[in-house]
Amino acid sequence: MSAEAHNKMTKQIEIFDSVLYDEEMPGNQGVGRSILDTLLADLPGDVSSVVARSEIERNNMMLHVPKEHFLAFVTALVKIRDLDLVSFHAVDERELHNAYRLYLLFSMAHDTFLTVTTDVDPVEPAFSSITPVVYTANWYEREIKDMLGLVPEGHPDPRPLVLYDTWPEDVHPLRKDFAWNAKVESAYNEYTFRRVEGEGIYEIPVGPVHAGIIEPGHFRFSVAGEPIINLEIRLGYVHKGIEKLSEQMTYDRGVYLAERISGDNTFAHTTAYCQAVEKIAGVTIPDRARYIRTIFLECERLYNLFRDVAGITLVTAFNPGAQMVYSMQEEMMQLNDCMTGSRFLRGAIRIGGMHKDLAPEMCQLVLGKLDGLERDFTIFTEMVTHMSSLLDRTQTTGVITNKIAKDLDFVGPVARASGIDRDVRRDHPYAAYPDLQFDVITKQDGDVQCRYLVKMGEIHQAMRIIRQAIENLPGGAIAIDVDDVPQGKIGFSLVEAPRGEIIHWILSGEKKPYRHKIRDPSFNNWLAMEQAVIGYNGNIVPDFPLINKSMNLSYSGNDL
Amino acid sequence: MIYECKEANHSMMFKMLRNGVMRKGIITTKYPRERIVPFDGDKGLPVVSASRCNFCAACAMACPTGAIQIIEQIVELDIGACIFCGACERACDQEALKMSPLVELATKKREGLRMRY
Numbered sequence: 001m002s003a004e005a006h007n008k009m010t011k012q013i014e015i016f017d018s019v020l021y022d023e024e025m026p027g028n029q030g031v032g033r034s035i036l037d038t039l040l041a042d043l044p045g046d047v048s049s050v051v052a053r054s055e056i057e058r059n060n061m062m063l064h065v066p067k068e069h070f071l072a073f074v075t076a077l078v079k080i081r082d083l084d085l086v087s088f089h090a091v092d093e094r095e096l097h098n099a100y101r102l103y104l105l106f107s108m109a110h111d112t113f114l115t116v117t118t119d120v121d122p123v124e125p126a127f128s129s130i131t132p133v134v135y136t137a138n139w140y141e142r143e144i145k146d147m148l149g150l151v152p153e154g155h156p157d158p159r160p161l162v163l164y165d166t167w168p169e170d171v172h173p174l175r176k177d178f179a180w181n182a183k184v185e186s187a188y189n190e191y192t193f194r195r196v197e198g199e200g201i202y203e204i205p206v207g208p209v210h211a212g213i214i215e216p217g218h219f220r221f222s223v224a225g226e227p228i229i230n231l232e233i234r235l236g237y238v239h240k241g242i243e244k245l246s247e248q249m250t251y252d253r254g255v256y257l258a259e260r261i262s263g264d265n266t267f268a269h270t271t272a273y274c275q276a277v278e279k280i281a282g283v284t285i286p287d288r289a290r291y292i293r294t295i296f297l298e299c300e301r302l303y304n305l306f307r308d309v310a311g312i313t314l315v316t317a318f319n320p321g322a323q324m325v326y327s328m329q330e331e332m333m334q335l336n337d338c339m340t341g342s343r344f345l346r347g348a349i350r351i352g353g354m355h356k357d358l359a360p361e362m363c364q365l366v367l368g369k370l371d372g373l374e375r376d377f378t379i380f381t382e383m384v385t386h387m388s389s390l391l392d393r394t395q396t397t398g399v400i401t402n403k404i405a406k407d408l409d410f411v412g413p414v415a416r417a418s419g420i421d422r423d424v425r426r427d428h429p430y431a432a433y434p435d436l437q438f439d440v441i442t443k444q445d446g447d448v449q450c451r452y453l454v455k456m457g458e459i460h461q462a463m464r465i466i467r468q469a470i471e472n473l474p475g476g477a478i479a480i481d482v483d484d485v486p487q488g489k490i491g492f493s494l495v496e497a498p499r500g501e502i503i504h505w506i507l508s509g510e511k512k513p514y515r516h517k518i519r520d521p522s523f524n525n526w527l528a529m530e531q532a533v534i535g536y537n538g539n540i541v542p543d544f545p546l547i548n549k550s551m552n553l554s555y556s557g558n559d560l
Numbered sequence: 561m562i563y564e565c566k567e568a569n570h571s572m573m574f575k576m577l578r579n580g581v582m583r584k585g586i587i588t589t590k591y592p593r594e595r596i597v598p599f600d601g602d603k604g605l606p607v608v609s610a611s612r613c614n615f616c617a618a619c620a621m622a623c624p625t626g627a628i629q630i631i632e633q634i635v636e637l638d639i640g641a642c643i644f645c646g647a648c649e650r651a652c653d654q655e656a657l658k659m660s661p662l663v664e665l666a667t668k669k670r671e672g673l674r675m676r677y
Contacts, residue, residue: 249624256624256645334599341603341659347645355650356601 035112036061039081047076057490058279060113070118071128074104077116078134083108084422085409086494087503088130088140090148091515092176094122096488100150102127103517104137105492105505111428113492120150129155136409139523147174147243162236162559165189173244174515180244196222196230204541208237215555219544221533226540231533233526235558242560246516247509251277251351251485254513258504259346262520262557264307267300267345268497269518272504274351275430275493280508281351281485287432287474289353294432294469295366296345297495298462302373303332304498305459311549312452313384316393324380328373335369338362353479363470370463381456394449398532398539398547401446410528411521412500414551417454418446424496436468448550485511497521499554520557529553598661603644605662608635608677612656622651639665639673 036056040048050069055062065073077083083106093101099119106114120127129152131137141152142161149172152158160169168187172178193203201224208216216237222230242261246254258273259266271293278285306329314322333343340348340356348356358366384390400410405418415422423440425433441457443450485508492505500521507515532547533539539547598604606619606628613635620628627641628648635657649659667673 253624256643256647259645260643337602338599339601341599341601341646342644346643347603347647355646 035108035110039114042080043076047073059111060115060490060492062115062117064117064119067118067120067127070102070116071130071133074116074130075133077106077114081108083114085134085136085140086113086501087492087505087517087519088137088144089505089515089517090120090144090150090174091507092148092174095176098122100125100148102144102150103505104130105503107428107494115490125149126151126153128153131155135407136524139527146172148172149175159191160189162239164236164239165191173241178244180241180248191234193220193234194230194232198224200224201229208234217555221541221544223541226542228533228539228541228544231530231544233530235526235555237559238556239559240556243516243518246513246518248512250511251482251513254516255350258518261518261560262522262554263344264304265300265497265499265502265520265554265557267296267349268495268502269504269520270349271297271431272493272495272502273506274349275495276491276504276506277351277485277508278482278491279493280489280491280506281482283352283480283482285353286477286480288357288476289478290432291469291473292354292356292358292478293349294436295358295466296340296348297431298466298469299332299336299339299366300345301462301498302459302466303329303336305455305462306332308455308498308549308552309452309459311552312394312448312455312546313390315546315549316390318384318387318390321380321384324376328377331369331373335366338365350479352482353477355479357478358470358473363473367467367470370466374460374463377456377459385453391449393546394452394550395447396445396537397448397543398550399445399447399537400528400532402444404531405446405528408527408531409524410500411524412496412498413451413454413458414500414525414528416440416442417450419444424494424501428494430493430495432469433465435472436465438465448546451550488514499552499557500525518560520554520560522553522555522558525551525553526558596663598663600661602661602663603646603659605639605660605665605675606637606642606644606648607658607660607662608637609656609658610677612654613677614654614656616653618651618653619648619657622647635677637675637677639675640670 036054040051050065050073052064052066054064085105086107087103087105090100090102093099099121102118102120104116108114118127127150129137129141131141131152132154138157139161141155142158144150145152145158146160146163149170166186166188168184169189171184201222204221204223206219206221208218210216218234220232220234221228242257246257249257254273255270258269261269306325310322310325310329313325336345337343339358339362340346342348348354400414400418402419405415405420410418410420411422419442421440421442425438426440438461441454441461443454487508487510489508490506491508492503495502502521503517503519505517506513529547529551533544615630615633615635617630620630624645624647625641625643627638629636644659646659648657665673
């Protein structure tokens with residue numbers, strides 16, 4: 001390794017206190033090993049002794065635990081460490097070692113990850129639920145039960161989650177013996193909603209078809225007059241079997257599939273997918289590609305956040321202001337179109353780099369556009385932050401307390417508005433973010449106003465990042481060929497999308513993913529909606545559209 | 561005063577009737593109100609240059625949705641299946657296939673979405 005490269009690496013470690021290492025630096029492996037050793041040393045002796053085997057790959061530590069000790073181990077683990085659950089999913093590995101394997105993925109400090117795995121015997125497809133200790137595992141376990149038929153024993157709410165009511169109960173699409181194009185007989189399953197009973201309690205069912213012909217989802221409100229007592233959200237109406245489809249597609253085709261997971265987070269999803277595959281292949285993409293990816297990611301964030309801010313403004317009945325920002329969103333989308341030929345930045349990225357380059361004149365165009373947008377947006381920000389009619393509506397509406405946000409691992413602007421200082425761009429840096437300066441915007445109160453301010457602040461930060469990236473844009477190639485993707489390896493990648501962190505987790509098979517797990521931020525944050533609308537803060541039914549707009553979650557991203 | 565008001569309303573009503581408010585049948589306006597000017601890099605209809613194409617089927621292999629078929633020296637493109645990703649353009653060695661900026665591709669019948677080159 002050259003002295004220059006070594007200096008750069010040391011600098012990065014100094015900046016981020018990172019333990020990310022590559023194979024050329026054997027010393028770094030020791031850092032990862034020592035973190036694992038301290039983790040195991042902190043556990044009580046009888047708990048740490050159940051670890052059947054441990055291994056470290058890059059910044060991910062894998063601990064394999066027998067099924068009977070799984071719950072006890074996880075319980076002890078979350079007691080001693082502040083862990084964020086990133087994903088919990090299962091893989092049908094019966095062909096490989098005659099068992100299903102559960103992967104429980106935590107994110108830790110210093111850009112490290114911890115994966116706890118356990119094997120589930122196909123003869124007895126059940127495991128003890130960890131939801132009572134890790135609350136976030138709730139939906140993940142229900143998803144595992146639907147898609148792979150592994151029963152979480154002791155789960156407080158074992159109803160179906162992702163599959164539609166007509167799907168037969170004993171058919172599990174992510175099992176390997178289920179053909180991806182198989183047709184299934186319609187069944188009739190009754191889904192029972194939670195009931196709130198008492199004098200004067202009424203239910204208001206809304207959806208799945210909504211007034212604006214947006215995506216489908218059912219909302220069941222229980223109300224006492226105007227105040228909302230309970231909200232239950234039922235999703236899954238647009239379940240498309242993306243994870244199963246992806247197992248049939250070669251990696252280069254999978255990029256096009258990833259583009260279509262959630263329509264307005266196209267670039268974030270494809271970046272996560274490409275980074276996961278690149279990690280498995282062990283390639284480093286050219287610097288220029290890293291920077292261009294960053295620029296496009298931030299362009300996507302800009303148009304998404306403009307739309308969110310406009311949406312909140314519109315619902316508070318400040319129509320002229322909303323139209324101002326909607327026009328900015330349109331300008332951003334036209335800029336995307338001009339840069340890549342697609343308003344949604346589709347077809348710009350590939351595994352190993354980029355398809356689209358940024359010409360110097362295009363960079364100048366972007367910088368000029370950003371100056372105009374920032375000037376207009378600053379005027380708008382100053383106007384709305386002191387507007388009493390708007391503040392009346394947004395302050396103390398839809399509060400998510402810091403504790404709830406922490407317990408349920410909410411992500412993205414929703415979490416940051418509740419005082420959670422987490423941003424994947426800083427905590428698990430990727431693309432060109434390690435080289436760029438930006439602030440993570442957090443607010444404490446967790447109401448609609450805080451989410452509004454966080455989103456407005458992130459717009460300014462996104463512009464700051466784009467300017468820096470264009471200023472420091474390195475020359476050179478924009479892509480390298482990735483021909484060989486080894487089999488049986490795990491690669492995953494976190495990307496901060498406009499709504500929060502996206503995870504793509506891939507276990508590689510022959511030229512295709514053997515298992516591709518995708519988690520969109522909306523999967524976490526739909527539960528935030530259920531919490532935010534409850535009426536003990538004084539929320540009434542007409543507050544729901546405002547709270548909904550302040551989060552602006554994706555149905556399609558949730559219903560994979 | 562009241563009389564004047566009524567008269568004003570009446571004249572308004574007649575004006576609207578003259579403009580066709582109550583008229584039945586098909587009323588269309590001219591499309592488009594202003595012509596869309598596409599950007600240089602806009603990805604629209606893939607166009608095949610028949611003189612350059614050597615029917616190697618690289619585009620058909622690259623297409624992620626199977627929208628391109630090569631049948632006896634004819635390139636058949638199903639625009640209903642096209643996702644305008646540009647994979648075919650990148651796969652073409654002969655530079656025979658190009659993404660054009662044409663985006664107004666609506667047809668009255670589904671068969672109209674099948675293009676033959």
